[in-house]
Amino acid sequence: MDTEERPKALSAAPVTIAGKAEAGMEVAGDSRAGEAPGAQRQLWVDEPAVRPRLPDPVRTAAVRAVIITSLTLMQAMVAYLCTLAGSWLAFPMVLSSVGSTVVATWGVLDVWVTRQVWNQRNGVVSVPSSTARQLRRERRKARRVARRTARTRQREERSRRSTRRLSQA
Structure with a gap:
């Protein structure tokens, strides 16, 4: 621009x-x-905006990951300071920091997996010739044809019923 x-x-x-x-x-x-x-x-x-907004599930996972990661970093800092000070709290803090690191890694991987799943389900339409857009067009067309044939069958069935009733009366 x-x-x-x-x-x-x-x-x-x-x-x-x-x-x-x-x-x-x-x-x-x-x-x-x-x-x-x-x-x-x-x-x-x-x-x-230069970039479009993230989809809601991906944004939720990203916010969760940022909060978990920031808490883990604060916990690691407290563990380090407790270790320097020689406090009894240092050992429990180090153990919980290790656990928090595992949870933070899971949180970051959750963002990545959620983004991949969203892209697979909804497709990334970035250019007019995108395959996702073409697939959606084809699906819509197939649904329209299916609805049209279902309506035609229902009309034919109704007309058969009405002609049977008239012939029986």
Whole structure:
């Protein structure tokens, strides 16, 4: 994306350096140069995301993994400091840090597996010629044909029933 196409973010407040902004002088970094005094301006400009948002299951697994990993790192730091201090708590903390490391590894692998499963089930449609999109089109077409034939059979069955009733009456 060219830099000319992107909207420029505006600063939230005018820059004041040694009272220059109050005196009306232009200050480096003040983006309101040339604007009418008292004009409203936006605090920020939303820019479209460069990458799409992660799917919900993958994002949930990633948040869980980050929390578990950060707790494991804190626990390892406490174990290290307890070891340096010669505290009785050092040995239990080291043992629990080893266990937490296993859980954190599982959490990170969970993100990877969840992402792979989501990609397999939903397909990654990144270009118009994607095979996932083509497969979905074919499945939709097959479903439409199946529904159409089922409706036709039902109509034929109804018409047969009605002709039998009329012939019996």
